[in-house]
Amino acid sequence: MGRNRATLADVARKAGLSKTAASMVLNGREGTRLSAEAHQRVFAAAEELGYRPNLAARSLRTRKTATIAFVSDIVATTRFAGDLIRGALDAARERDHVLLITETQGDATFEQYAIEAVLDRQVDGVIYAAMATRRLTVPPAILGGPVVLLNATSPDSLPSVLPDDERAGRSVANALLELGHRDAIALIGRNRLKEDDPEVSLAARARLRGIQQALNEAEVSLLAECFCTEWLPEHGYAAMRGLLTRPKRPSAIICMNDRLAFGAYQALGEAGLTVPEDISVISFDDDPIAAWLRPGLATTALPHEQMGRRAVELLLDGGVAEPSLVPMPLRRRRSLAPPAG
């Protein structure tokens, strides 16, 4: 890979100057008293030789690598991970940095390995990302340098980036209230484990809190709440079927995520009901499937790209210790309508 590259010494020789001079010119050092002509000659020589500095040599000396580690539990394999990484990649490129990606797969041995691998490579900082928004404890080994938590918080009060699920909860509830839904709103996706254990999820609790705040302000209470052991389509399907056996049919459904909503759609379709004429549906995440459903599913988007970007910004540009909340925009699609009758 790229042998015979020109070195700084080559550039200096060609410019008829010392390595010191060449180094200073190319790094744009202030306060050196090198002549304008010397500058010219160095730039010309570097250009002509296609000089690119050897970063291994540079970082040996400076202890900077212009490289950020992106360590995640399992995020790189999630449907959403791409956006997290893309945002980070973009922000890193803008700052002339590059991303070293590793995955721990939630396994302590792998984590140990990943941490050592990135520390050995002298990365300038670590982004520690989680798949599910949650609280976690970071391995002490990486605390020697800058760390930003992505989609996670920790007891160590490190800078962190989280989606603003609580506000998203309010948006979702308000979207229904504005359309006139009041006494027949049902919720699919309650889950004690997710709501109570911050190491499992922070999103469930925050979304729920947001929804309840908005409903309380409007003095509305939920018609029904369905508990689901997981947030997968099959659970949304089962919950929706359950709701349809009740005496009073809901006018609108809030699902805790899009996959549940997909399941709900399936149950509604089988029951011969149409969205949104018979029932409105709204949810969270903006999974790609939300746009594919017929009609399109209104939802609040997890701003993964923004979050990845923000994490890099906090890491390189410096950031505060309190969590940085990234807004989740409401995607209005055709699954919303005023209540029938």
Place this chain on the structure above:
Amino acid sequence: MGRNRATLADVARKAGLSKTAASMVLNGREGTRLSAEAHQRVFAAAEELGYRPNLAARSLRTRKTATIAFVSDIVATTRFAGDLIRGALDAARERDHVLLITETQGDATFEQYAIEAVLDRQVDGVIYAAMATRRLTVPPAILGGPVVLLNATSPDSLPSVLPDDERAGRSVANALLELGHRDAIALIGRNRLKEDDPEVSLAARARLRGIQQALNEAEVSLLAECFCTEWLPEHGYAAMRGLLTRPKRPSAIICMNDRLAFGAYQALGEAGLTVPEDISVISFDDDPIAAWLRPGLATTALPHEQMGRRAVELLLDGGVAEPSLVPMPLRRRRSLAPPAG
């Protein structure tokens, strides 16, 4: 990040030996005549000091970084990318390597930047990956070192990894033939552009060829073929609606990917038809949605994790120039049944 780490000199001093001796022992060099006792002392000292070599210093000398560049057009943001990356990550870890990830976003400037960034970091090799299986030309700059194409081929006859779409096409057609479908099989997703331009897609042509081979062998011809401008749910939906207006209703549908099949399901649902009793459906990709559909969608899985793994293996363990085809396993799900009546 990791200041005050012990250096080789520290280890050597503690062991009462020279840096040379310490280096040789720790690298397990054969043919040095260092005593067993010297080995002991070095290992003990390294262990005690928690010594980890500085990789910048090492690679300055050896020109090896134990780092692989994963350069993709836009793959890192696709739903499937995660698996590609995970496979590569796993294989890399097993070989004590790490992945540097960049994206070109199909933009020449970004590509230039990405290539320079990875070459500057002296990576040991490059995996050049594409989102859609296709032919492409790799930037000459990276040809100085080992390169493997992932999900792509190039005119340069570089080692490459591709899914075996043609065989998948045969599996798909055979699955239907085995169930007794013959004269009422329809195909959704023909697309001249994808079939004819290898720089757009290699998958479309290969899948089609496989399907036609299997049908020809059974002396069966397709009832209908629907052309789609894209392979998105809405196009599958439209195509399926079109098929249902014809005099003879198909007994089975082959969709060129799962998103089309999802659209087809939607149209079938609206028409009050059930899968698989009225119509069987089978497709390609094993998008997560295939498992979420009701009934589950039979499909041939893109073996992304395997492919990522294979790419690293070819890169580090050496590989041949002809494309390495990775089988696409058939996922049998409930969307298949013998033709009605």
Place this chain on the structure above:
DNA sequence: AGTGGTCGCTAAACTGATTTAGCAGAGCAT
């Protein structure tokens, strides 16, 4: 006694950058 070979180990060069410390020459004042 001299020569050659093996054993166990080390000094020093080398990789390619950054950075510190300082030198030669010009200009000016005393």
Place this chain on the structure above:
DNA sequence: ATGCTCTGCTAAATCAGTTTAGCGACCACT
């Protein structure tokens, strides 16, 4: 003539490893 400052530049150290060349002690053989 001397001392001082300023300008424009460079030699050499440094980072932390790997690698080359070779040294001294000991033994065996002629």
